[in-house]
Amino acid sequence: MKINPNDLLQEAIRLARAGRELTARDLFRDVIRLEPRNKLAWLWLIGLLDDFDEQIGACRRVLEIDPTEEHVQQRLDNLLAQRGEQIRTKARDLHAQGETERSLLLLRREVQDNGRDPASWLLLAELSRDVDEKARAYEQIVSLQPSDLAARKTLEKLRFRQQNPFDLPSLLEEQGRIDEAILEYQRAAARARTSQEWDHIYRNITRLEDLRNEGIVHISPLVSIARLSAGPPLLYLLSLLIHVGLNPLSADFIFWIGLAWSLLGGFLLALGTVRSRHRLWILLGDPAASGKPLSRFALRTSGWILVLLSFALLTLDALQRLAVFEVPPIPNYLQ
């Protein structure tokens, strides 16, 4: 006997209305097997399914048959949002338990299925250690939320790191996070394009492993900057002392300006030498705030110029003195 899908559908609707949901659901499934594009059966089925994924699948099927179904679209959006929230909670829990790879797998599956939820992309970017994956996630966030300036800035930073793969590990090293720095170098090794890059990475990994194994203490970049800033002004001050015959009170005012120059020059030199995150670098157009090689070179050059200028003051004064200098006669006891 041939089954009439329409009769089956009417029977399923009757059973559903009578509260016999499980039997009705099976009948709706039978209808769909017979008529895969039966919109009414799919619509009823949405309300009878328990599983999130099945409900989402049913909604998508309806929208495929009739894209104008706004209510179904709304329902699908709600379902996707709820499932996204569930998956994010689970991913966070897994990450907290140290199972980051599993949490990343969940998130990757989620964003592959529903790429329109910025929150999932954000969590993926947060948990992933791969700079390329982070950048891809932020590209999606920016395309979904073009007005999100913070995301744009982060994307710029990530692109900088993609182009400068050694920036992040050296920054981590500065912060004393040696294990993480080694891990970043290992990741960079997987993407190394030339043998020179690979050699550079290998040398740094070996050096960092030595630091870790030897238990080298971490010195804050601020301490290093303060320490290295002091050298040039100290040299200037001692030079000035000699120049004025150990009588600092007789030093012209201009020489004290020279001391200020050497202080500033020493500071700029140290800042350009020690790698550290600093607002100054953002002002100089570096989104990563750790100083582009060219900016650092410019800062070091400015520092040298200031230090040399301060010593040029002493040199000029010395040459002026020489112009009026008369060589004393040889003392008798030295003849």
Next chain:
Amino acid sequence: MLPLNDVEPNRYSPIPFMTIGIILLNVLIFIFGPWPTWDNLMIYAFTPRLILQQKGLGVLSSVMATFMHGGLFHLVGNMFPLWVFGRRVEDACGPWRFFLYYLLAGILADITTLLVFHDSPIPNLGASGAIFGVMGAYLVLYPEGRIRTLVLFTPIPLWPRIRAVWVIFYFLGVQIIPAIEVAFENVDYNIGYWAHLGGFAASIFIYLFLRPEAFARYLSNTQV
């Protein structure tokens, strides 16, 4: 005793460009620079009386004197220890900071001379004050270092590897008694003993010139 070579390798940079540069500069100034006549010495060498009277080149004479030498033996005697001890000190500092430290040691050596012989009309020249500063820094940074040293006290010359601390203490020790004599017993001198001691004292400032990693290693009590 003559230090010949430090047998330990460099850690950060294989070639000590600045040490080689300073040695070359000293040699070039010795060959092509002003001849040590009285007039030239009064202008270019470091004369305490002139400095205190604020006459002549002032601090420039202190710097010039650090790169001038009175004879070939004087030059060679200074450049050997500079090569032996400067190589690894430069490695720990980086070339330009090493150069600043070298100048600082030379200037501190001259300030010490000024304090002890403030009215002396005798011109001082030579890199030894700065080199003692480099030796002091070496002692601070590499107390376990070993130096290949030519020993001439024995009938047959020997060149054993001696702990740097003993080599440096030997050179420091032979300065102290003459330094006391010339300062307190009015003995004539032709060697800047006090400049050597002053230069050596500059080593307390080496911490301001070390590379960040070298400084961290120093604080961790491991090989710098």
